[in-house]
Amino acid sequence: MGIDPQIRAATAPLPAQWTFWCDTYVSPGQFAPLGPVQACAFTCTRTLSAFGSGEIDIVEPSLSLTAGDVLNLWGWRVWALYDSQPVFCGMPTGVTDDGTGLVKITLTEISGYLTKRQWDQTADQVYTNYEQTLIASDIAQPVTDVGVWIGTSAASPVLISQTYTYLSGQSRGDMLTSLAGLANGIQFRTDYHVDSTGLPGASMLIAYPRAGTDGDLAARVPGNEVSYSLAWDADQLRTRTYAVGGQDPSATTSSGTTPPNLSVMVDRPQASRPRLDAVDDYSDVTVLSALQASANTSATIYADPVLAATTTVQVDYPPVNTYAPGDSVTLSVTGPLEPAGFDFTGWLKEISVNAADGTAQWTVTTTQPPGMPRATLIGQLAALRRLTTGIHRQRVAAPA
DSSP, X not given: OOOOHHHHHHOOOOOTTEEEEEEEEEETTEEEEEEEEOEEEEEEEEETTSOOEEEEEEEXXXXXXXXXXXXXXXXXXXXXXXXXXXXXXXXXXXXXXXXXXEEEEEEEEGGGGGGGOBOOOSSOEEEEEEEHHHHHHHHHGGGGGGTEEEEEEESSOOEEEEEEOTTOSSBHHHHHHHHHTSTTOOEEEEEEEEOTTSOEEEEXXXXXXXXXXXXXXXXXXXXXXXXXXXXXXXXXXXXEEEEEEOOOTTOOOTTXXXXXXXXXXXXXXXXXXXXXXXEEEETTOOOXXXXXXXXXXXXXXXXXXXXXXXXXXXXXXXXXXXXOTTOEEEEEEOSSSOTXXXXXXXXXXXXXXXXXXXXXXXXXXXXXXXXXXXXXXXXXXXXXXXXXXXXXXXXXXXXX
16 A cells, blocks of 8 residues: 555655664574665664663555564564664564554564563572672573573672562563662663674673763753753652561461561651651562662662753764663753753663654663652552552462
């Protein structure tokens, strides 16, 4: 079916620096080429210690895929390249065809495949004083099925203890982000490269203390940015942190009954503020040391209001294929709150690219792990679902 002339006239081609290439799943870790495709719109988001997403509009007459290929969701990959260097790879998770001659495809970044895999070892996996990047590598191992190489780097080894049970209520992706959410926890990101055969490739770097690198990335406000926003939020601000965990399954009281849920308190008073209490719930944490680590993390990152800093820059200044989530960035800001100007350096938490607009939005965090923004209804519902799922799957018998 040809594209409608009015749609064709209204659809501007993407800049020539952007090209797109596809391949299809053959077997674990193996893919066969499908070839290039023509796109008239492309956006993607890449995130530090999380999984990105994207969306691409493919012009139907240019498809090097059959309808069966397109609808084989999770069965093929879309590579986005800028100046012949890959900057994103996504696996299709949704397709919309509205008869206009364009096919709109939603993408999950390739490492997000881990959200489709569960911890399915029937025997409990107990890690005792084990190096955390190696635990994370075990969790991430299934990503090799979709052609992603795993690398670890621990400049300062950190030993932790974790126990994972059969279908524990979290996907492997959730398990990985949980490890990254601890103070002194891992960072991970997906990196892209061109391999020795000239084809695009992907790897997942799991590292401590940082997955990113120091560089000279900078945005000046006002200056080379398109727009910026600085927002301080005290929703999670506290000087005293209570953390409530689950029940330790190995402990009993003197009467033989099940003990109460674990709890800890971290008190960090501030001379300039009255006492501010916060209670965090961790129903899936049944080890006191792990609960203490979570409480210490929250007490540290929420000792001050959470700063959410975003700035939008051009994709070619600096080139979007020269940086990735986790890299350091300096923002030099002059505005109503800081008329004399001030500089601060943080990490690129998230990068959102719009190929048609020629822009990349940077989200910068100054704490690690990043603080959570103000609670939303969607976030609260997701947390409630994780809680009920964890309760339901506390002890699951393996299928016969």
